[in-house]
Amino acid sequence: xxxxxxxxxxxxxxxxxxxxxxxxxxxxxxxxxxxxxxxxxxxxxxxxxxxxxxxxxxxxxxxxxxxxxxxxxxxxxxxxxxxxxxxxxxxxxxxxxxxxxxxxxxxxxxxxxxx
Amino acid sequence: xxxxxxxxxxxxxxxxxxxxxxxxxxxxxxxxxxxxxxxxxxxxxxxxxxxxxxxxxxxxxxxxxxxxxxxxxxxxxxxxxxxxxxxxxxxxxxxxxxxxxxxxxxxxxx
Numbered sequence: 001x002x003x004x005x006x007x008x009x010x011x012x013x014x015x016x017x018x019x020x021x022x023x024x025x026x027x028x029x030x031x032x033x034x035x036x037x038x039x040x041x042x043x044x045x046x047x048x049x050x051x052x053x054x055x056x057x058x059x060x061x062x063x064x065x066x067x068x069x070x071x072x073x074x075x076x077x078x079x080x081x082x083x084x085x086x087x088x089x090x091x092x093x094x095x096x097x098x099x100x101x102x103x104x105x106x107x108x109x110x111x112x113x114x115x
Numbered sequence: 116x117x118x119x120x121x122x123x124x125x126x127x128x129x130x131x132x133x134x135x136x137x138x139x140x141x142x143x144x145x146x147x148x149x150x151x152x153x154x155x156x157x158x159x160x161x162x163x164x165x166x167x168x169x170x171x172x173x174x175x176x177x178x179x180x181x182x183x184x185x186x187x188x189x190x191x192x193x194x195x196x197x198x199x200x201x202x203x204x205x206x207x208x209x210x211x212x213x214x215x216x217x218x219x220x221x222x223x224x225x
Contacts, residue, residue, distance in 0.1 A: 004158075031211065035159075043159060043202075043215040056212055091158045095211070103149075104213060106158035 002026045004107035006092050012113045013082055021077045021110045023092030032075045033093040033104060034067065049075065082114045119203045124220040127193045135188040135219055137203030142183050146207030150177065150188050152199040162188065198223045
């Protein structure tokens with residue numbers, strides 16, 4: 001069964017450093033998402049991406065965040081200058097179509113620890 | 116605002132049915148009801164979704180009230196692997212983002 005993969009599984013960085021989290025969505029999917037979950041808290045939507053541009057983003061997704069689909073398979077989330085409060089699990093997801101009836105497939109997550 | 120209400124936690128015994136309720140009294144006519152679950156230390160996983168009619172798939176059944184103000188996720192025979200947080204999510208309008216609430220933590224006892 002196809003699945004979303006994410007690398008690395010755990011990333012440790014110093015405050016102020018840039019990090020890039022990588023995701024490989026399911027190959028024929030067209031819509032891509034990033035969510036995050038701070039330890040013990042809810043899963044929060046960050047951004048959705050379609051046709052090489054952001055289709056929706058949350059208030060969390062400020063100028064420090066960016067997303068890119070650099071080739072036909074990868075989807076990345078970059079945090080330019082990490083803060084302590086960026087420590088969280090980051091989940092990538094993909095779906096085959098837009099629409100309120102389509103399921104999103106989630107990856108296993110990248111645990112980001114900012115020291 | 117998740118706009119759904121679920122009990123914080125529920126318990127079940129293995130191999131017994133589980134009924135997980137969700138209230139969405141302000142749901143609009145075009146909002147779908149989605150259920151996801153999150154096993155410990157894993158990403159969310161799609162379970163089932165529906166609009167008006169009851170739905171069945173290999174994982175679960177979804178019973179939607181006639182007025183659509185509530186729904187129930189039914190696991191027909193709970194297993195230990197079903198222990199997870201279950202999220203009831205409304206999806207509608209022009210957005211396809213998932214807004215997670217706090218969900219229901221399901222504990223399954225052997």
